[in-house]
Amino acid sequence: MKRGWLYVVSLWVLLMAAGCSNGEQSTSGTSGEPVELMVSAAASLTDALEEMKASFEDEHPEITLTFNFASSGKLVQQIEQGAPSDVFLSASPKDMDKLQEEKLIDEATRVDFTANELVLIAEKDSSLMVDLFEDIDPAAIDHFAIGEPESVPVGRYTKEVLEHLNLWEPLQSKIVLGSDVRQVLTHVEMGNADLGVVYSSDAKISDQVKVLASANPEWHGPIVYPGAVVADSKHSEEAKAFLTFLTSEKGKEILNQFGFQ
């Protein structure tokens, strides 16, 4: 309940922003004028979206894409605080649900545009003999890197998997928490953590790690990536066009290329 004031402040900021945008819309916003689309995207999408930028801008020369990458949890907070953003691409339905409840996204535009899976990784020269998640032996490793479960979606899924396999408690003393999925990857890449759990898309972009095992999707909540237009966007048409591109054949092809499904 102590967060009440936060909502009051963010509501006030939003009202101010809405007031400003109403005034501006009468003078600008006509099609054909260059538009800068601010896309707030989960950190795990970084490489796929950078690649997609050129293809999308070729199709829509009037639109320039600008990305803001962070963990989904942080992006939710930024949008709650009224950070300018047109599209929100989340790595977890939970974070999107939160904004939907607060009416900060345009519900009608929400779409699950891709999916991902959890993989167990080790440094590429690692001598650990692990072929399955079930094979993880807490006694055989010093450090196990995962995302922070409360704030990083990949960490939450990992915790679900480890709990399902009764490995969460035994691994407690070995766990190192990363502030986002890329940090987990770095810990394993540099050999500081023996094992780590990341998305298959992250494992794919690194040539310093090898994938030991994939998690059974039944062990954790669905890893789908929902996208939606931010309710406060001044460029909702262009934002919708970008979401359409994400789900198009071309968009899917690029996402697949980077390990998404």
Place this chain on the structure above:
Amino acid sequence: MQTTDYTPLILSLKVAGISTVIVFIAGAFFAHLFARKQFFGKSILESLFLLPLVLPPTVVGFGLLILFGKKGWIGSWLLEWFDVQVVFTWIGAVIASIVVSFPLMYQSASAAFQNLDARLENAARTMGASEWKVFRTITFPLAWPGLLAGLVLSFARGLGEFGATLMLAGYIPGKTDTIPMAIYFAVESGNMEKATFWVVMIVALGFSTILWLNWWSRRSVQRYRNEQL
């Protein structure tokens, strides 16, 4: 109300405390060594000392990972000879804190040593004082206000260090969660109650430290002046 875990407070004080002691001695030593010497490469070396001040914390953290990681130059050596792993331990937090606060100490100390009147030291030498006695009775007391400023800044910087620490020490609740780390993850997970608690704590801690040291420095400067009279 959940029971509060005070490990971040104890850990932060331990990390900042140890790092400050090391930084104070090393910073004062190098600053004194270099104060009146001119040698080839001095500017380069000094620039290197001050580099962590201008680099983003993540760059410092990444550099430290490369040096102190299991496969890093120093890290692999420490592991092989002493079986010590720095990464993901509170020692990693101390190292990160040392590296980012050293420039502040060095800068304050070299200003202090350069500004003091060399004739006073020479006068003592002509009267037969040993180098150690000159340092202890002339150089150090005269440089003290500057050294103290460096000490305060180093401690404050160590207390607030976050970026490089997160990379080198990782986030392990109960082991490497300093106050800034606890605040970051509490905010990230929307636990505003916990975040607020630690924010109030670190503000109180930082403020009272600086207040106390300021008061202490004024008093000790006064005392040295009185002794001189």
